[in-house]
Amino acid sequence: MAAIMAATSAATSLSSNPDLDLATRHRYGDPKAFEEVYSRYAQMIFNLAYRMSGKPEEAEDLTQEIFLRIHRHLARFNGRSALKTWVYRVTLNHCRSKLGRRHYPTQPLADENDGEGVNLVDESRDPEDLALARDASRQISLALRQVKPVFREAVVLRDLQGLSYDEIAEILEVRVGTVRSRIARGRDRLRVVLEKSS
Amino acid sequence: MTSHASAEMLSAYLDQQLVAREARELEEHLETCSQCHVRLEGLRKVIDNLRSIHELSPPSTLQQAVVRRIALTDEPPGLLDRFEQGLSLLNRQNPILAMFGVVIALVLFIYLFSYNLKLHENQNSTIPVIFQDPPAAIADIAAGTRLVVADRSLVWSAEGYWLEEGIDVGAVSHSLEIDSSAGSELLAAHPKLAEVAALGRAAVINIEGDVIRLE
Ligand SMILES: [Zn+2]
Numbered sequence: 001m002a003a004i005m006a007a008t009s010a011a012t013s014l015s016s017n018p019d020l021d022l023a024t025r026h027r028y029g030d031p032k033a034f035e036e037v038y039s040r041y042a043q044m045i046f047n048l049a050y051r052m053s054g055k056p057e058e059a060e061d062l063t064q065e066i067f068l069r070i071h072r073h074l075a076r077f078n079g080r081s082a083l084k085t086w087v088y089r090v091t092l093n094h095c096r097s098k099l100g101r102r103h104y105p106t107q108p109l110a111d112e113n114d115g116e117g118v119n120l121v122d123e124s125r126d127p128e129d130l131a132l133a134r135d136a137s138r139q140i141s142l143a144l145r146q147v148k149p150v151f152r153e154a155v156v157l158r159d160l161q162g163l164s165y166d167e168i169a170e171i172l173e174v175r176v177g178t179v180r181s182r183i184a185r186g187r188d189r190l191r192v193v194l195e196k197s198s
Numbered sequence: 199m200t201s202h203a204s205a206e207m208l209s210a211y212l213d214q215q216l217v218a219r220e221a222r223e224l225e226e227h228l229e230t231c232s233q234c235h236v237r238l239e240g241l242r243k244v245i246d247n248l249r250s251i252h253e254l255s256p257p258s259t260l261q262q263a264v265v266r267r268i269a270l271t272d273e274p275p276g277l278l279d280r281f282e283q284g285l286s287l288l289n290r291q292n293p294i295l296a297m298f299g300v301v302i303a304l305v306l307f308i309y310l311f312s313y314n315l316k317l318h319e320n321q322n323s324t325i326p327v328i329f330q331d332p333p334a335a336i337a338d339i340a341a342g343t344r345l346v347v348a349d350r351s352l353v354w355s356a357e358g359y360w361l362e363e364g365i366d367v368g369a370v371s372h373s374l375e376i377d378s379s380a381g382s383e384l385l386a387a388h389p390k391l392a393e394v395a396a397l398g399r400a401a402v403i404n405i406e407g408d409v410i411r412l413e
Contacts, residue, residue: 068267191237194243194244
């Protein structure tokens with residue numbers, strides 16, 4: 001009996017792993033735990049989903065579904081990787097399975113008119129800089145959609161999310177050499193698309 | 199360096215991922231080769247442009263939408279968790295009730311323990327089979343053979359794997375080795391999958407909307 005009491009109290013006490021504690025709190029029904037996960041990762045998930053789907057409305061749906069999965073599975077997060085890595089994996093797996101069925105749309109440049117760019121740049125800058133930056137980031141955003149998903153993922157993780165090669169390798173569960181080659185192929189494709197369009 | 203630099207070398211160079219010797223050789227080549235130099239500058243521009251993209255903020259209504267969807271579709275935390283939680287509250291308030299709770303917890307604990315033990319045993323004895331060559335006796339399964347395992351209807355495909363009925367093979371999003379850490383996480387999350395793994399063959403199944411090839 002003492003063992004059971006010890007076991008129940010051990011389960012609610014905190015470990016030295018804050019990510020694991022968050023999962024434990026979630027498992028015990030503490031709504032603040034999931035709120036914290038939401039506030040930590042919502043922006044990252046939304047932007048990743050946006051870059052993978054290419055559409056803000058779709059990114060919204062994907063983000064909702066991804067959080068649903070996180071809510072369902074967070075209790076079983078085992079702390080073997082960082083929570084951030086786990087969330088990235090859940091996000092990419094979900095995007096792949098949802099978008100994979102349509103082979104991730106890679107749209108031509110011509111049919112784009114979705115008003116993006118409105119929130120893309122920092123509004124506090126000089127109007128001329130702003131216009132230029134808006135133009136450059138709009139162009140690259142559109143070009144990104146013409147990159148194969150497997151290379152796009154790697155480029156987005158590296159150049160938009162700012163992750164290291166090692167972090168990307170852990171998330172994608174591939175070797176660093178593979179990461180290096182995927183990033184290069186994605187970037188080189190972007191270079192070609194941009195050169196063609198200018 | 200005698201031939202032109204690959205995109206991979208150039209891209210890795212821009213990320214300072216080359217070892218000193220590689221970087222030096224590349225720099226020497228770049229001094230004399232305008233073609234590679236142009237490609238390098240093109241890649242540099244791509245990176246600069248990518249980094250100029252500002253992140254979007256998720257819509258302010260998104261969190262509410264998430265909470266609503268969870269409330270509509272997700273079950274609350276597990277029964278046992280809630281029971282344990284209730285128990286820890288009782289402990290503080292009423293010693294007799296707490297004793298009673300502990301007795302129930304003990305029964306529940308023994309039950310779940312033996313269940314888990316069985317599951318564990320089951321997993322231990324079956325998972326490694328997957329990585330062995332199938333015994334000759336079961337090597338040939340006729341295409342179209344049907345089987346219901348873990349509440350899933352499986353059909354043996356001509357290509358030699360179990361395919362869950364109603365799944366489009368083209369939708370496979372990734373392959374997962376049961377032996378990998380991701381695989382054991384999946385098994386922990388879906389204990390019933392152990393039965394599929396026990397078949398000792400690759401299987402293409404749908405797990406909550408994800409089409410996964412289990413190896
Ligand atoms: Zn050259």
